[in-house]
Amino acid sequence: MKLLVLTALATTVAATAAFAGEPAATAPMAKNGMFVDAKGMTLYTFDKDTAGKSVCNGPCATNWPPLAVADGAKASGDWSIVTRDDGLKQWAYKGKPVYAWSKDSKPGDTTGDGFLNGAWHVAKP
DSSP states (O other): OHHHHHHHHHHHHHHHHTSEEEEESSOOEEETTEEEOTTOOBOEEETTOBTTBOOOOTHHHHHSOBEEEOTTOOOBTTEEEEEOTTSOEEEEETTEEOBOOTTOOSTTOOTTTTHHHHTEEEOOO
């Protein structure tokens, strides 16, 4: 039983670590014509996602950390909250989940735009 609890805890910690920064209590903000997280890091959308559903899991979510939703956060306007396959909550704009890119090193970087044969795009208002 103790091993089962420790395994569940390790899985939860690993899943949470894949999320971009701290969970956001409010929807991302627009800055310089794109959406950014609370630290000013660029957010992206993924063409393979369908409205309301993230397909970026496992190693994909390590490279493209989903923007987590804080407990008690409320969706508004074009922003919604989607439930990922792992049960965690993620922000979505017009139904498209948003992510950070692990290779962006400072606010304003957009090195993930066009990645994977153009499947990743800077999220814009």
